[in-house]
Amino acid sequence: MRALVVEDDPVVASELIRGMTAAGFVVDLASDGQQAWFNGDVEDYDVAVVDLGLPRLDGLSVVKRWREAGRGFPVLILSARGEWTDKVAGIEAGADDYMAKPWAMEELVARVRGLIRRAAGRSSPTLEVGGLRIDTHRMTATLDGALVKLSPLEYRLLDYLAHHAGRAVPATELSDHLYGDADAENANAIEALIARLRRKLGAETIQTRRGFGYTLAVNAT
Amino acid sequence: MTGGSLRLRLIAGAGVAIALALVVAWFAMTWLFNGHVERRVEDELMIQVRPLLADLQLARGVPVAGSEPADPRFAVPAGGLYWQVSGTAGAIRSVSLWDSHLPRPVAAPADSWRVRRADGPFGQHILLMERTIRLQPQEPAVAVQLGYDLAKLVPAQREFGREMALFLALLWTVLALAAWAQVGLGLRPLRTVGQDVERLRRDASARLGGAYPRELAPLTESIDALADAREADLIRARRRAADLAHGLKTPLAALAVQSARAREGGAVQIADGLDSSIAAMRAAIGGELARTRISLVHEGRSTVALPLIERLVAVIEQTEAGERVAFSLAGSESITLPLASDDAAELMGPLLENAARHARRLVHVAVDTVAGKRVLTVGDDGPGLDSAQRDEAILRGARLDSADEGHGLGLAIARELAEATRGEMTLARSPLGGLEVAVRWPLSD
Numbered sequence: 162m163r164a165l166v167v168e169d170d171p172v173v174a175s176e177l178i179r180g181m182t183a184a185g186f187v188v189d190l191a192s193d194g195q196q197a198w199f200n201g202d203v204e205d206y207d208v209a210v211v212d213l214g215l216p217r218l219d220g221l222s223v224v225k226r227w228r229e230a231g232r233g234f235p236v237l238i239l240s241a242r243g244e245w246t247d248k249v250a251g252i253e254a255g256a257d258d259y260m261a262k263p264w265a266m267e268e269l270v271a272r273v274r275g276l277i278r279r280a281a282g283r284s285s286p287t288l289e290v291g292g293l294r295i296d297t298h299r300m301t302a303t304l305d306g307a308l309v310k311l312s313p314l315e316y317r318l319l320d321y322l323a324h325h326a327g328r329a330v331p332a333t334e335l336s337d338h339l340y341g342d343a344d345a346e347n348a349n350a351i352e353a354l355i356a357r358l359r360r361k362l363g364a365e366t367i368q369t370r371r372g373f374g375y376t377l378a379v380n381a382t
Numbered sequence: 383m384t385g386g387s388l389r390l391r392l393i394a395g396a397g398v399a400i401a402l403a404l405v406v407a408w409f410a411m412t413w414l415f416n417g418h419v420e421r422r423v424e425d426e427l428m429i430q431v432r433p434l435l436a437d438l439q440l441a442r443g444v445p446v447a448g449s450e451p452a453d454p455r456f457a458v459p460a461g462g463l464y465w466q467v468s469g470t471a472g473a474i475r476s477v478s479l480w481d482s483h484l485p486r487p488v489a490a491p492a493d494s495w496r497v498r499r500a501d502g503p504f505g506q507h508i509l510l511m512e513r514t515i516r517l518q519p520q521e522p523a524v525a526v527q528l529g530y531d532l533a534k535l536v537p538a539q540r541e542f543g544r545e546m547a548l549f550l551a552l553l554w555t556v557l558a559l560a561a562w563a564q565v566g567l568g569l570r571p572l573r574t575v576g577q578d579v580e581r582l583r584r585d586a587s588a589r590l591g592g593a594y595p596r597e598l599a600p601l602t603e604s605i606d607a608l609a610d611a612r613e614a615d616l617i618r619a620r621r622r623a624a625d626l627a628h629g630l631k632t633p634l635a636a637l638a639v640q641s642a643r644a645r646e647g648g649a650v651q652i653a654d655g656l657d658s659s660i661a662a663m664r665a666a667i668g669g670e671l672a673r674t675r676i677s678l679v680h681e682g683r684s685t686v687a688l689p690l691i692e693r694l695v696a697v698i699e700q701t702e703a704g705e706r707v708a709f710s711l712a713g714s715e716s717i718t719l720p721l722a723s724d725d726a727a728e729l730m731g732p733l734l735e736n737a738a739r740h741a742r743r744l745v746h747v748a749v750d751t752v753a754g755k756r757v758l759t760v761g762d763d764g765p766g767l768d769s770a771q772r773d774e775a776i777l778r779g780a781r782l783d784s785a786d787e788g789h790g791l792g793l794a795i796a797r798e799l800a801e802a803t804r805g806e807m808t809l810a811r812s813p814l815g816g817l818e819v820a821v822r823w824p825l826s827d
Contacts (some may be wrong), residue, residue, distance in 0.1 A: 212632075214632075251697075256701055312694055349814070353708040
């Protein structure tokens with residue numbers, strides 16, 4: 162696994178390199194924003210750990226430029242700024258996770274691995290249902306070409322419905338798929354997930370067939 | 383004595399000014415009254431003397447009166463009313479003059495009565511009217527004089543002066559009360575300014591605005607300008623403190639790395655000491671950053687709730703805890719929370735993160751209006767807390783000083799942000815089975 166560490170503080174950088182190397186990563190270091198952007202643009206990394214306060218180009222701009230250039234590797238922001246507005250800005254810039262300094266190396270490695278696991282490829286690359294396109298490699302969805310931000314649970318539910326497009330999928334089946342059991346107590350959570358997906362994709366995209374379950378409309382737009 | 387009170391100073395000034403004006407009015411009115419009374423006396427004398435003049439004759443230069451004025455005071459010695467007619471060869475006079483006489487007229491006018499004051503008989507000070515009359519064209523003129531003892535007017539003048547003084551004193555009281563009310567009315571906007579300045583003291587972003595009388599505009603504008611400068615200074619200082627605190631985090635992380643390496647190298651005692659100092663500094667920085675945020679909280683701001691909650695949820699869904707739970711959001715699209723967007727994010731972020739950490743499957747977030755209050759609730763279907771644990775949790779999160787990063791700091795910030803915006807945070811059992819945190823804000827008017 163190749164990782165890019167973007168950090169301007171030499172001591173922090175060396176610790177990150179040491180910890181990630183010990184966890185089995187091959188680590189490159191970029192100590193300013195310009196170098197980070199260049200490395201991320203030309204090299205293939207499995208993950209990047211990015212500080213925000215960088216010389217020459219700030220970390221948020223680096224992530225935005227990578228995303229604009231179509232670089233889709235997962236990015237974890239590791240910053241001294243731990244406010245929620247900073248976290249929101251980081252995620253909205255295209256990062257996949259956010260950790261505030263000080264950090265525990267074990268947690269950082271676990272979260273980096275989680276990001277890589279989520280981004281891991283699958284056999285069927287894309288699913289298309291009407292205007293909805295699901296990229297199973299990147300685990301992303303677009304609606305009429307526009308990226309739809311989905312949580313992992315939402316993605317998994319949508320992915321399952323897309324694989325069974327046109328069929329009414331009972332809530333218990335969804336519960337079994339998402340949580341590994343068909344516990345009736347999960348019904349509220351399933352309903353909440355469906356409601357949020359409808360908000361993001363349009364109310365008609367997922368239809369309820371009373372007594373049968375949920376259907377991803379084939380003519381969804 | 384009144385130097386400390388504008389109200390007393392204004393009332394005292396008004397009282398003295400009104401008193402001076404009324405004293406002047408008393409003198410003027412008394413003078414006018416005296417003049418009026420004397421004119422009445424002149425009119426009366428002229429009426430009294432008509433029978434005398436109508437039947438007056440001249441015999442070899444001596445006037446002869448056919449009839450005399452009817453007023454008995456002319457017939458009583460020193461009676462206060464006197465007449466005298468002087469011819470070229472002698473004069474006749476009223477009995478009231480007895481053996482005295484009026485001062486000899488000097489060049490008395492022939493066409494009208496001349497009025498003057500003179501020393502009269504019996505040591506009296508009299509009002510003297512005099513003129514010349516020619517009884518027949520071929521005869522020499524006679525001088526007619528009428529006298530009135532001015533002492534007879536004094537009681538009426540004194541009585542008038544006394545009554546006028548009483549009336550003016552009453553008028554002074556009424557006018558002083560009116561001045562007191564007027565001063566109170568005039569100073570009321572200043573009291574309002576005082577209350578608003580107090581509001582400004584509590585909230586650096588508050589301003590007095592323009593709802594004051596025109597005359598106070600220079601004062602309120604100056605206060606607002608001062609508040610602008612104060613707020614700018616405050617924000618600058620807080621930002622500097624925040625930047626400093628943020629700036630220290632990376633060196634502290636580096637120091638922690640050094641400490642870990644020292645520990646690996648066998649210097650356990652040194653590492654323990656370093657770790658202890660690092661923890662204390664982190665707690666201080668975390669607390670300072672939280673205090674900075676809370677000190678910059680502005681009242682009177684609002685944020686549309688659901689879009690912000692969606693953005694926060696998008697962050698939490700990236701975390702290990704967040705990715706395995708579903709979030710259900712309830713509330714109208716336009717419903718707002720009474721605090722700025724940044725503050726709302728810092729308040730809700732820890733609550734959502736905490737709920738996601740403890741939830742089994744579901745976190746329910748709702749924003750609603752209940753019993754005149756805006757209510758934010760974050761509930762989960764986790765194991766929840768019993769009553770004693772909830773009390774302990776709210777206490778642990780009560781003080782920024784006693785919280786450190788990861789140990790109640792988020793809850794402490796959320797609680798202090800709620801309180802800084804007049805909200806109240808409570809913990810209860812969620813209908814989902816877990817913990818429900820509610821923040822209630824009174825709706826402004």
